[in-house]
Every structure is written in C-alpha cells, then in structure tokens.
Amino acid sequence: MDCIDLFKKAAAAMQTDPRYLELDAARRENDNDQELQGLIGEFNLKRLDLNNESAKPEPDTAHVAELNQQVNDLYTQIMSSEGMVRYNTAKKECEAMVSHIDAIINTAMNGGDPMTVQAPTGGCTGSCSTCGGRVLLATGGFGWQTDN
Secondary structure, three states: OOHHHHHHHHHHHHOOOHHHHHHHHHHHHHHHOHHHHHHHHHHHHHHHHHHHHHHOOOOOHHHHHHHHHHHHHHHHHHHOOHHHHHHHHHHHHHHHHHHHHHHHHHHHHOOOOHHHOOOOOOOOOOOHHHOOOEEEOOOOOEEEOOOO
C-alpha cells in the first residue's frame, strides 16, 4: 500500500472523529433550518443590491448607507444564530485538527519525526514564515517545534 492509499484511509478515519461529526451535524442542521436559510437568502439579495447600487456611476450615498446597514444587520443576525455559533465552534475545532495534521506532514517532509509533533498553538496568519511553531531544521528546511 502506498502513502496515498494510507492518507485516504486516514482521511476516512478523520470522518469518524467527534470533531468532524459535530461539524457535519451542525452543517446539516443549518442546511435544514428554514429560518436561517431565509436570512442567508435575504442577506445575499441585499448584498447584491448594495453591490449594484455602489457600482452605479453616481450611487445614491444615502441608499448605499441604508443597504450597507441592512447587510450588516443581517450578517450579525445570521452569525449570532444558535446554528451558526455551533457551526463556527465546530469548524474552529476541525481547523485545529487539520492544522495538526498539516504540521505532522510538513515535519515528515522536512525529515523530522512525525511521531513527536504536538498540536500547533496560535492561529494561522496565512504566512508560514510568521508561524511561531516553525523552527529551522538541521536539514536546512523548516519543521514544527516538538517536545522531545
């Protein structure tokens, strides 16, 4: 069995992890929440109206401000709903799991011992060079700091 097949098996195992199961359940619940879906639809239409008004050669600034307020109010209402709070909490947990998996893979690819990799701390800035968990390895590449 090659490494791709092993990673596929690991990905299937990941889908049995409680963090993934919670994310999937929250996603399905939100998909079936008609009130939430209605708010999302209304948000998308208001955002489209805002974009259209803003793109006019001479937009009505008062109307743009009104639409912008409506979009912001809808966004706040959507994001503070119980379903979205649950979803975002579960998503954060899954992103942390994927970050840990990524750290293991990167350590292995840089010649480090993947069995010693601890979960990265802190959030991702989007730039690998700013990551506090990365250290320069003796091989000249970067890897994840581990507790040995």
